[in-house]
Amino acid sequence: MSDIEIRRTVIEILGNIAPESNPALIDEKADVRAALDIDSMDFLNFMSTLHARLAVNIPEADYPKLSTIAGAVAYLGTKLRA
Amino acid sequence: MPWPTIHKATAVPGPGPNMLDYTAARASFTWATAERMLDGLPHGGLNIAYEAIDRHVVHGRGGALAIRWLGGTGARDATYADLAGLTNRFANVLTNHGIGKGESVFALLGRVPALYIAALGTLKKGCVFSPLFSAFGPEPVQARMTLGAARVLVTTEALYRKKVASWRGQLKSLQFVFLVDAEISMLPPGTASLDEAMQRVTEEFTVASTASDDLALLHFTSGTTGRPKGAMHVHGAVVSHAYTGWAALDIHPTDRVWCTADPGWVTGMSYGIISPLVNGATLIVDEAEFDAERWYSTLQDQRVTVWYTAPTAVRMMMKLGAAMVRKYDLHHLRFLASVGEPLNPEAVIWSQDAFGRPFHDNWWQTETGGIMIANYAAVDIKPGSMGLPLPGIEAAIVIRSEHGGVTEITSPMTPGELALRPDWPSMFRGYLHEEERYRKCFVGGWYLTGDIAMRDDDGYFWFVGRGDDVIKSSGHLIGPFEVESALMEHPAVAEAGVIGTPDPIAGEVVKAFVALKPGFTASEPLRKELLGHARKRLGPAIAPKEIAFRTDLPRTRSGKIMRRLLKARELGLPEGDLSTLESDER
Numbered sequence: 001m002s003d004i005e006i007r008r009t010v011i012e013i014l015g016n017i018a019p020e021s022n023p024a025l026i027d028e029k030a031d032v033r034a035a036l037d038i039d040s041m042d043f044l045n046f047m048s049t050l051h052a053r054l055a056v057n058i059p060e061a062d063y064p065k066l067s068t069i070a071g072a073v074a075y076l077g078t079k080l081r082a
Numbered sequence: 083m084p085w086p087t088i089h090k091a092t093a094v095p096g097p098g099p100n101m102l103d104y105t106a107a108r109a110s111f112t113w114a115t116a117e118r119m120l121d122g123l124p125h126g127g128l129n130i131a132y133e134a135i136d137r138h139v140v141h142g143r144g145g146a147l148a149i150r151w152l153g154g155t156g157a158r159d160a161t162y163a164d165l166a167g168l169t170n171r172f173a174n175v176l177t178n179h180g181i182g183k184g185e186s187v188f189a190l191l192g193r194v195p196a197l198y199i200a201a202l203g204t205l206k207k208g209c210v211f212s213p214l215f216s217a218f219g220p221e222p223v224q225a226r227m228t229l230g231a232a233r234v235l236v237t238t239e240a241l242y243r244k245k246v247a248s249w250r251g252q253l254k255s256l257q258f259v260f261l262v263d264a265e266i267s268m269l270p271p272g273t274a275s276l277d278e279a280m281q282r283v284t285e286e287f288t289v290a291s292t293a294s295d296d297l298a299l300l301h302f303t304s305g306t307t308g309r310p311k312g313a314m315h316v317h318g319a320v321v322s323h324a325y326t327g328w329a330a331l332d333i334h335p336t337d338r339v340w341c342t343a344d345p346g347w348v349t350g351m352s353y354g355i356i357s358p359l360v361n362g363a364t365l366i367v368d369e370a371e372f373d374a375e376r377w378y379s380t381l382q383d384q385r386v387t388v389w390y391t392a393p394t395a396v397r398m399m400m401k402l403g404a405a406m407v408r409k410y411d412l413h414h415l416r417f418l419a420s421v422g423e424p425l426n427p428e429a430v431i432w433s434q435d436a437f438g439r440p441f442h443d444n445w446w447q448t449e450t451g452g453i454m455i456a457n458y459a460a461v462d463i464k465p466g467s468m469g470l471p472l473p474g475i476e477a478a479i480v481i482r483s484e485h486g487g488v489t490e491i492t493s494p495m496t497p498g499e500l501a502l503r504p505d506w507p508s509m510f511r512g513y514l515h516e517e518e519r520y521r522k523c524f525v526g527g528w529y530l531t532g533d534i535a536m537r538d539d540d541g542y543f544w545f546v547g548r549g550d551d552v553i554k555s556s557g558h559l560i561g562p563f564e565v566e567s568a569l570m571e572h573p574a575v576a577e578a579g580v581i582g583t584p585d586p587i588a589g590e591v592v593k594a595f596v597a598l599k600p601g602f603t604a605s606e607p608l609r610k611e612l613l614g615h616a617r618k619r620l621g622p623a624i625a626p627k628e629i630a631f632r633t634d635l636p637r638t639r640s641g642k643i644m645r646r647l648l649k650a651r652e653l654g655l656p657e658g659d660l661s662t663l664e665s666d667e668r
Contacts, residue, residue, distance in 0.1 A: 018622075020614030033371065039217060039622040040372050040398070041556065041588050060402045064373055 001054070001080050007073045013049045014069075017042050028070040043067075056080060085427040088440050088463040096387065096416045097336065099459035101329045104470065111473035113507060116325040120360070128294045130320040131169060131205035134359035136289065138162045143335075149365045151195050152380060158195055165202070165359075167285035168195075172203025174283035175276075176234065179258050183208035183290060184297060186230050189345075190214045190223060190237040190245065193369045196262040196276060197345060200236045201355055205298055205317070208290030209234075212300040212312075215346025215558075219621030220245040221568055222310070224253070226302045229312055229514060231255040236276060239264040245621075294318030294507075300514065301348045303448035304561030306551045312514030313348075313448045320360060322452035322508030327357030329472060330444055330456035332417045333388055335362035340380065341390040342368070347558060348448045349421055352508070353390055357452075363388070374402050378410040385414040392422040392557040396429045396441060397587050404436035412437060417459055419444060422557020423589040424545040427465035443468050445545065447531060448559075449523070451508025455543050467542040468535075476503035479537050480528060488526040497546045500535040501528035551645045553582030555590050560624055562645060568619045569594055569626075572612055574602040579635045579643040580626065583652055594626040595648055595667075597635050604631035633668040 014023040018036040026035040033043055047066065051058055056079045058066065066072040101107050121137040123129055138146065144163030151158045160168065176187065187204040189211070191197040197213070204211040212230050214223055223245050227235070232255060237246065239261050247270065250256060260276035261269065269275060292298070299315040327333045331353065341354035358365045366384045370376060372395050381389065399407070418433060418441045425443040434440040444456035445468040455477060457469035471477040479498040480488040491498040504524065512520045523529055534546040553560040562580035569578040576599040582590030596612060598604060609629050617625040636644045641664075648667070650657050 016610065018614070018617060019610040020618040037217070037617065037622050039556075040394075041585075041591060041627060042622060044398075044587065045627070060398075061375075061406060064375065 003073055003077050006054070006076050006080070007069065009053060010050070010069055010072050010076070013046060013053065014038075016049075017046055023069065026069070029068050031067050032069065033067065050076065054080065085431065085465040088430070088434060088465065090460055090462055094416055094439070094459075095413075097334045100332050100334065101458055101473075102460050104458055104461045104473075107329070108473040113321060113474055116474065117321050119324045119328065120320065123289060123291060125291060127291045128317050128320065129205060129208075129289050129292045130298055130317050130323070130356060130360075131202040132289045133320050133324065134202060134356055135162055135166050135169060138362055139166050143362060146335075146362070147364045148359060149195075149198060149367060150384065151193070152366070152368045152370075152384070153194070154369065160195070165199075168199045168280075169203040169206055170285050170287035171280045171283050172199050173207040173287045173289075175260075175279045176204065176207045176209060177287075178279070178283060179234070181207070181209060181233055181258075183292075184210060185233045186210045186212055186300060187234040187236070188212045188214060188227055188230065188232040190216055190218075190235065190241050191262065192216050192238075193344060193367050194262065196236060198355060198367070201345065201351070206287060206289045208292050208296065210297045210300050212302070213345045213351060214302075215344055215623060216241060217621045217623040218245070218346075219617070219619045219624070220248060221619040222564065222621065222624060224249045225564070226310055226312070227256065228253055229302075229309060230300050234258045234260070236260045236262065238262055239268075239270065239273075242270060242273060292317045295511070297511070299351065301351065301448045303348075304552055304559045304564060305519075306561065307563050310561060310564065311516065311519065313510040314512045314514055315451050315508060316511055319451045319508035320356065322506055323352055323357040324360045325474070326453040326456075326472060327353065327361045330453040330458060331357070331388055331390060331419055332459040333358055333361040333363050337361075337363040337387045337416075338366055338385055338414075339363045339388045339390070340366040340368070340384070340386045342372075342377075342395060343390070343392065343422075343557075348451070349390070349557075352452055358388075372398065374399050374406065378407060378412070381412050381415055382410040387414050387416045388419075389415060389417070390419045390421070393420055393425045393429065393443075394422070394556040394588050396420055396425060396433065399436075400429055400432050401587075404432070407436040415439060418442060419456075421446065421453070423554050424466070424468065430463065430465035440465075445469070445533075445543065447533070449510040449529075449531075450502065450506075451510060452506075454502060464538075464540075464542050467538070467544050469543065470541055471543070474506060477501065477543065478503075478528065479535060480526075480530070482525065482530075486525065488528055488530070494539045495536045495544070497534050497536050499549055500531045500533045500543070502531065503527065504529050551581070553580070553590050553592055555582065555585075555592060556588045558623065560592055565592060565594060565616065565620065565624060565626060566643075568616050569596060569612060571619070572615045574598050574608060575612070577635050577643065579645050579648050581645050581649040581652065583628070583649075591628070592624070592626040593628040593630065593652070595630050595632050595635055597632050634665060636663060636667040637665045639664040
């Protein structure tokens with residue numbers, strides 16, 4: 001899966017959690033929780049949906065690495081290509 | 083009991099527990115004695131902020147660290163003397179703008195210094211302070227500020243533009259909006275810079291001569307029906323803040339206390355601001371939201387000794403495992419407490435293993451203003467129990483009888499409504515503009531809490547559930563009516579029923595059932611649109627996490643949606659008495 005496809009998936013999942021916003025337009029390096037008004041329960045939902053959709057195991061200790069769109073794409077890309 | 087009792091035989095390093103003998107303390111306790119922990123105003127009267135700040139300066143502790151804020155850009159410290167000056171300035175700003183005693187000052191802020199300064203400065207001035215959670219959307223903010231007839235709002239430019247500007251014109255009482263971060267040249271119309279206003283006044287202020295029954299705080303909470311309820315608290319509550327912090331959280335003046343609750347909720351105000359300061363301790367404040375590694379670093383680097391947090395956070399830490407905790411040097415940590423919803427016994431046992439100290443669960447609510455039932459430093463813990471009533475607090479399990487009275491249930495482990503004997507200093511003095519709703523809380527000489535609980539043979543209390551439809555998510559009460567009303571504002575929605583569904587982390591999460599108007603069809607895009615609509619109006623703290631479509635919702639003969647039935651079906655539980663069911667769900 002290319003980074004572009006990963007990014008599309010990440011943005012789609014975020015868009016399902018916070019449909020009032022447009023995740024494609026936020027700063028890639030911004031914390032999605034602040035930028036999209038996502039609370040900690042929404043964030044856990046984001047992690048579990050990524051896991052389900054991409055079949056990537058994301059240990060909870062790694063969650064902070066996925067708190068930005070850029071961080072999530074980089075992390076998932078490394079995992080998927082490993 | 084499947085879970086072993088945690089005995090407190092071995093001494094914990096550090097100062098000994100404040101309350102060494104619970105039974106003796108309870109037997110000899112009077113609120114008049116507790117009041118002696120305080121000074122009172124120099125010329126008579128009682129003021130929360132004076133007890134929290136100024137009296138420590140008078141006693142020569144002005145140089146002690148009062149608050150350390152951990153923000154994105156580093157730490158900011160304020161000694162008690164600094165805090166005295168800053169809060170005096172804020173009180174002077176209110177005076178300069180003609181704000182009088184008893185008028186209400188609202189804050190819509192994260193955990194930034196201005197929030198603490200505004201809260202305590204407002205109390206010094208004798209005005210009523212009402213903090214709002216910054217994750218509320220525009221509708222909850224408007225509803226609460228309107229109900230509380232806000233005269234002043236302290237907020238940030240971003241929050242103002244997003245959550246207030248659109249409806250501000252409708253609230254005639256709101257005269258002044260102070261922004262804590264805006265450039266003076268860029269201020270939105272009708273706002274002022276708090277920094278600039280604070281610079282224009284002096285640090286000298288004489289604390290208003292408030293009496294113990296003068297209003298001090300307005301905290302909003304949620305009921306099953308109708309608007310949010312504004313629970314009114316008085317300056318006399320500081321006696322409870324002082325004593326409960328001392329007895330239930332074991333706060334010593336040498337402590338570094340970290341209460342992770344946001345002051346937008348009552349815990350963050352009573353124990354994240356007032357109680358630790360009144361007890362002369364140092365308050366640690368973190369502006370950031372939950373992140374386990376950051377939290378453990380904060381506990382370690384700030385040498386936190388007393389930590390008060392919520393079950394949702396404890397369960398998240400538990401998922402990450404004890405190994406992560408052990409990477410940090412947490413030997414300073416002496417007392418751990420938790421509140422907001424029952425802490426499951428597994429989490430208590432886990433904390434004993436991971437931190438070497440157990441979490442002490444306690445129970446109270448917005449209306450009680452302070453901790454009522456608790457596990458204590460020197461008392462054995464039965465994991466899963468909320469503990470024993472504080473000295474000065476009489477608690478019982480009751481059932482409401484048909485004739486409008488209540489009967490006490492004395493047989494052990496029998497569920498009934500948790501009741502408290504009025505009154506105690508921090509008991510709420512009313513729901514704003516809702517005398518009838520307030521009166522209904524008191525029956526047969528008891529205050530009825532709305533929570534279902536049990537008491538065991540040893541007098542320990544055990545939480546069972548809410549007695550009504552109010553949803554408890556991440557330790558916060560959410561009124562289903564407020565969520566349903568926001569959904570109903572969408573043109574596609576005919577009716578909505580909102581319930582809490584069990585969640586292993588948050589306790590409960592909000593789920594909405596929606597029936598559509600003719601001409602609308604259930605679809606994924608519409609579901610997302612409704613979710614977005616609710617999030618935009620209510621904010622993430624209140625908006626549903628899940629929305630399901632129904633053709634019709636179950637209703638009573640009087641037309642009320644039967645949330646109880648929706649919930650029973652969602653959980654696969656017995657449906658109970660259906661005699662009032664008029665039209666069923668489809």
